[in-house]
Amino acid sequence: MIQQLLKYTAAGCMALALFAACKKSDSFLDKRQTESLTEQMVFADSAKTLSFLTDMYVYTGCDIIHDRYTLITSVVGNDYASFEDMTSHSVSYYSDPQASFITGASTPKNFFSNNYYKTYYIKIRAANQYMAKVKKSPLSPAMQVRTAAEARFLRAFFYSQLVRLYGGVMIVSDTAYDLATPMVYKRNSFKECVDYITAECDKAAADLPSAMEQPAADYGRITRGMCQALKARMLVYAASPLFNGGAISNDPQLQPLISYSSAYDATLWQKAADACKAIINSNEYTLFETETNASARPGYSYWKMFLLRKNSEYIMPYMFSPNTKIEGSRFPVSRGGSGWSTPSQNLVDAFGMANGKATSSPGSGYDPKFPYTNRDPRFYCSVIYNQATVFNNSTKKMDPVDIYKTWQGQLTADGLQAYSTKTGYYSRKMANDSTGRYTNQNRVLPVIRYAEILLGYAEAINELNGPTQEVYNIIAAIRRRAGITPGADNLYGLDAGMSKEAMRGIIRNEYEVEFNYEGHWYYDTRRWKTAEVTENRTIQGMMVTKQQDNTWAYQPVAVLNAVFLYPKMYFCPLPFDEVNKSNDLIQNPGW
Template identity: 70%
Template sequence: MKKKIALYIICGLTVMAACKKSDSFLDKRQTESLNEQVVFSDSAKTLQFLNDVYAYTGMDVYYFRYSYIKSPVGNDYSCMEDKTSHSISFYSEPQASLMTGASTARNYFTNNYWSTYYSKIRACNQYMKKVQGAPLSSEMKVRTAAEARYLRAFYYAQLVRSFGAVMLVGDTVFSELATPIEYKRNTFKECIDYIAQECDAVAQYLPSATEQLPQDYGRITSGMCYGLKARMLVYAASPLFNGGAITDDPELQPLVSYGSNYDPQLWQRAANACKDVMNLGDYHLYTNDLPGARDGYSFWKLFLTRKNVEYIQPFMIGNNTNLEGAWFPISRGGSGWSTPTQNLVDAFGMRNGKRISDPASGYDPEHPYDNRDPRFYNSIIFNQARIYNNSTKKMDPINIYRTWQGQLTPDGLQTYKTKTGYYSRKMCNDSTGDYSSQSRVYPVIRYAEIILGYAEAMNELNGPTAEVYDMLYQIRERAGVDPGVDGRYGLSATLSKEDMRSIIRNEYEVEFAYEGHWYYDTRRWKTAEVTENIPMQGMMVTKEQDDSWSYEKITAMSAVFLAPKMYFAPIPFNEITKSAVLYQNPGW
């Protein structure tokens, strides 16, 4: 029997905190500068080297990146949602400049992404080159080399999502070159095709999610490869990249779009990739119904279940109460750091599946939190929101949250108190009792994204077919939306392609709130100039003398999105100065 070696993936924050930031992605990192002979002559050190490469896969879902990676231009305290119209944080640089439109190529919040992701790409190449001489079994050499190869594709995908086309460095470890390199970006098409091809190539060397040993949970699987490929092909087919280029410059246009003209076949490729994941049979929407418990119990429990059938790629982290400490109000031991806006609150529909703007929805502005989509109750803390009683398995009518006037000032600027009248509870254990050791991981890619990606692609190809409707039914059924007497979960039987497109985008918005998607989605849809360039509202709640409530929307903050340039992050200034052929993104 071949010897099995388990690799436990951890965050490694102490290692990350020690990393010295460099000016160029070609520079060595601390963990990669260790004597290679020492590292790759010891099995434990070899695997720890790879473990450190895993450590940055959760950048978009991690709530406080300041302890995760130090920015060269300031502390990136906020979560990804706080860089959108969905949430307001207590901004410092560089995110403060982002929200006011004052960012430059010298201080954009993604500058640290560029250097960090390229350092990890270099580490992947280093590992693949050196692991063959390490004291590991042949099986483990093949598998871990495949993991490193996937991680390289993943970090390229992260770069492409922010910057558009980037430089593909192949298998070379650049520090070993004695001659200068041509520091130049590949085309966007080359980057997307490379990521897709790498995912296909490496999947054959990795186990599926169902074949993976229990102790290996969190390591790369073949399903992750297909999931990442699907994500990036949906990306490439989206309006920003598929016929919607933000520039006509013949040198810049290939860097920010897949082609100069709209190509429906990009949606077909995306649909096929999503269908491939669905056909694996390894993943499903997580359901764990508990009759009589909280609304949307399955949706809530999903994020508190460390290993589940929906997580395609989890970000591994030890037991913690990080989210609760960051997002809960002070009264519950939190800091109220990230406060959802009315913009996000209004995106959640009603329990009957209809938007609050629909006259048939039953929405009552005098009682704005009644009969809402159950995902609302499991994502947002609002005035008079109940707390789940873990003993009775019911929402407690006595233990409630209070956010009325006096706790929120008219200008919404009280330090460490909500700026909007709301707090986040997404992915949190918000029940009564002890939650000091919450066992969970964070979702990087989950199956719901694949379902919605398939629905989006098929709607763009064929309009709202029965298959597209079925994808939405699955998502809404798990969410706890009422099916209605017609079993359509609030969806009209006569939707147009444009209507269905709007509904699918809204499903993304509420399903993935606080999971790091909205920043990227509004850009790929080319809607950010509308959704991210409007006042960010809050709700002023007043308790009247008769103990009733009155509600008044307020402007908590005004954000600025400068189109078209902010559709892409700028290549860091320090990198642009290194090469005359490393072109900057349009507008920067």
């Protein structure tokens, strides 16, 4: 496969162009061609040149898009699942590809990521083409330099996605292969890949404007801050237990492909901390916090952030034209949705209380008879539970959702059995539940936001030095923006004098609830080497029953028996057809 992918013509790459991604028709990211073009035609015309580049931007949203079918139909095929559906956080209405993956039934022939492998290498080849040919285009010299840097970043981004899924992969550098070019078909080491990606981010950053320097009309194009953020993300990832002292294979050929040496190296955390701190010190980004009034919902800033096209927190946005696609894919039928992706009880249990305490902690105030009372406000911004209020287009007001009527496809007088929840919940993360399915939202989606950089820095510092005051301050800031109450001690639910291990648990829980449905959990459970626990247990839902006295009874029920096969499921398998083409292309462990 990869030989053909890396030898695609410009016409082949251009034929993969999809839909426009920005609000205004005159925006840079709207100038995209969908017809088949020759390489000579593309780089002889400035609009077609930019359109060729813009097509690469579309594929940066694979982890966060509400359904991957809309994004990459021509490459992936019929796949309505979100990336979160590949984890214990969510259950897709559609059985595949989640069911075969979650239950451990996948093989290298049918693994869900096979088409990502193809997609990302196609785009890497396109980036190489662009950087090689843009100097022959009619673009101005300044635009040639800037857009070449954008292509360089996009190439690094696609490599980072491959590395997070597969470990070390084949780096083709600047070569845009054609049919006459010989190839050495072999994976690079994990270290080589991380070093290459971070170095490419530095190179791209040198020729790109900061977010503050970027003209408003160029919002969405690659900036220096995006380069720094991708570098920080990769260094936090690489310093984590799966790659740093926790190698899952001692095979001398395989181990370098999936980790650093088997010995733990604290300097990797220092590199991660330094990369995150550089972004913090730039003062270009802040947590989004807006003025609220007494009637505003708890966690208003957290909710509002996802409905804005531009805010102080989004470092790398995935551009989206005004639409109701998230509401349409996630809301229940009674609210004009399809309920494709439904949160699990496993995710719901991760949310603590409004006072910052875990539901199991003494003094949390949690009552299992009223499981949705006084929870972390991020819960109310993320999950539609029984009797949660969501805008009802029929009554034109916020009305409670009767989850019990649509549970597990039960036939009802309302005819709501189609697309009913498998878990007793629906998702509203990044959705507008106050206007509903019928009002377009002028938003974009966050591929990387500042909260990730803050948590990455807190994680790195905690691993190096334990829970310093800096670490406490960062967790408190994130919880404050979420709407957690400060408490009499002003610690936002944190305990004083915590150990490194206790703070590590807090930080990981913050990742889980803060970034739910943003495409993080799959990668986080693997880099922490916790997936063998969190992804190796029953995915649960909540059975809701209405009692004769009009109260509610809640009973956790098994929805899907998740299986995490160690060690194989820590990495995706290289596609079957790929490893069959070369004895030098080593398959990942267990596959």
